[in-house]
Amino acid sequence: MSRERMSRRFYRVDSQSDLSFMDRGRLASSENRWIFEAAWEVANKVGGIYTVIRSKAYISTEEMGEQYCLLGPYKEQSARTEVEEADFAETSPLHVAVNSMRQQGFKVHTGTWLVDGNPQVILFDIGSAAWKLDEYKQELWAKCSLGIPHLDVEANDAVILGYQMAHFIEEFRKAAEQNSECSPRIVAHFHEWQAGVALIVLRTRFVDVATVFTTHATLLGRYLCAGNTDFYNNLDKFNVDEEAGKRQIYHRYCMERAATHLAHVFTTVSEITGLEAEHLLKRKPDVITPNGLNVKKFLALHEFQNLHAISKEKIHEFVRGHFYGHYDFDLDKTLYFFIAGRYEFGNKGADIFIEALARLNHYLKMMHPDVTVVAFLIFPTKTNNFNVESLRGHAVTKSLRDTINHIQQQIGKRMYEVCLSGRLPNSSDLLQKEETVRLKRCIYSLQRDGLPPVTTHNIVDDWNDPVLDSVRRCQLFNTVHDRVKDLAVSCKITSQIL
Incomplete structure (x- = not known):
């Protein structure tokens, strides 16, 4: 089936654009539409893609409801603070697919991500599937001629995670087809080469799902830029196979390029990244999806302005403390x-x-x-x-602020008492000698010899x-x-x- 026909089939333009988020979620459920978004950074703070996925989770969950689910690796240190573990409803095909994986010996963690929107997440324990690594590598070589060196731990982990995610989506599709009268329409969206292995597996196993692959910056491009090359002026001149081989990342480059070409829809996050992908990955992106700030949750402009004012005041306070003595x-x-x-x-x-x-x-x-x-x-x-000097600055400025707040309260009480007696207060009535001494001590403590x-x-x-x-x-x-x-x-x- 051609990419154009696949796009028409899976990406229906909803004419009822005025539907509420709740109504759209119900519509997605009734039509058996599902979206899986996969990345190494799901509930795993290791790079900027973590922020991208986290920021879009709110609107995605509002749009799709329980039909939207994130897939990623299980990293105990991150998951312990970012994920609330819970099982899916027994009637959900997600529950059926997860149970099937567990019965086959894989450790799978499910729950909700503790970010805005509380999206559903499924995290796969890479160690529980390590025993199948040789089998996975053999399949990759047989179907794609992709060879993964034994000593590249990151690539090995990406292979294991990719096969686990692909296996889950395959199991899920079977369960979703049995639990509904209409055939499921599934979109699987993968970020970067670490998650791209799952896309390769889904396509080579002919699983009936629509696939999207997004690169935020090409792998080879990162290495070339780090090597002090005149990158953008020579984009069309690089011998990509040779350059990837020189940097010992040829297998990773092949994984990224295979995912790029096998995806039904290929996207990048900027025009310059799209140009980079066109020359290094040899495919022009179908869509540019720029990263941006989601402001829809701030329905009233004053809410956004209030948050901005609060955050700016925090920065002001930090600057006052850090640059004390040179403020x-x-x-x-x-x-x-x-x-x-x-x-x-x-x-x-x-x-x-x-x-x-x-x-x-x-x-x-x-x-x-x-x-x-x-x-x-x-x-x-x-x-x-x-x-230590930075911490000292915050301590002395906090002491000054607390002292002034206390003196303000005392001055207010004395001013009230004086005014009740029918006269205006003078300076001796307001600021007492001991309070002046306290202020002088705080000011002296602000003096510093060195630079901030x-x-x-x-x-x-x-x-x-x-x-x-x-x-x-x-x-x-x-x-x-x-x-x-x-x-x-x-x-x-x-x-x-x-």
């Missing part, structure tokens, strides 16, 4: 810049970002000395502990850290005269330190 700038004239992601110094553009900050710092000192930029560089890296630190944590082997090395080279040391203040945050989520 010489107006927050109303301060801009916040952020760069975040995996710690790939060149791939993620940290090198260009820091160079641009240095040039911006020189420009602002010359042209706009009253404007300040605070730049956050958020990357995960090995650390010993929190920076450029990191929130003590980084292991910081002299060889690429970000800190670049910061030293550009002399961005957070002095009083610098209009660009930089701060390297050594963790993924800023809320951990705010």
Whole structure:
């Protein structure tokens, strides 16, 4: 069957676009329509795709209800805090398929993901199927001529997970066909090459499901960019087989390329990634699906504005504490810049970002000395502990804030008593000597000898850290005269330190 016919069959345009989310969920159930979304990052925080899937889970669950389910690997450390385990209803074909897998000796965990929308998740224990790895590899070689080296643990895990997910979808289709009068219409959506193995298996076993494959950045492209090549100016000149072989990722590249060509619908997340896929994976994407912020859940604009104001005030408070003693700038004239992601110094553009900050710092000192930029560089890296000087700053600013709040309450009581007596209060009635002494102590504790630190944590082997090395080279040391203040945050989520 051609891709065009498959698209017409499985992707029906719903003319009743004014249906509510609940009605659409019921419609999907009555028509036996199901969507499975699979990725290594489901309930497993290891990369940016985790955020992509998590952010779209709310709207997907509202749209499809219990007909939408996420598939991924079982990682105990993450699942313990992110997943509430529970069994599916016995009448659901999901329950039948999971039980069938368990009876065959596979460990399968089911439940709901503790994120907005609470989507259903099915997590597969890779270790429980490791004994079938040789069998899976043999099938891949026989049907696709794909050979996986024994020592590539990540590729081996991807093969095991892919076969488990494909086996589950195959079992599910059988159960869904028996439990309904109409034939099930199933869409299986896979992200990146780690989950793409399942797509390869479904297609080579001729399982009747529609498949979608999304690449967020091609595997070979990541390696080429990390190798300081003039990547985009030479996209059409690379010998992809040779380049993948040089970097010892040829088998992974073949897995990604096979999933790309076997998918009924191939998508990327940007036009530039689509161009990259066209040259490196040799297929032009059918659809561009840009990553974006889901604002539909904020039905009223003021809700979104209130959340923005609360978050901004948290950042303000953090900046006050971190730059105490050198807090010489107006927050109303301060801009916040952020760069975040995996710690790939060149791939993620940290090198260009820091160079641009240095040039911006020189420009602002010359042209706009009253404007300040605070730049956050958020990357995960090995650390010993929190920076003591940074923690001290938050402690002394909190002490000052608590002292002022207490004095405000006392001043309010005294002002009330004085006004009741029929006269206006003077300064001696409001601020007592002991309170003045407390304020002076807090102000003295704010004095510091050194400069504000450029990191929130003590980084292991910081002299060889690429970000800190670049910061030293550009002399961005957070002095009083610098209009660009930089701060390297050594963790993924800023809320951990705010």
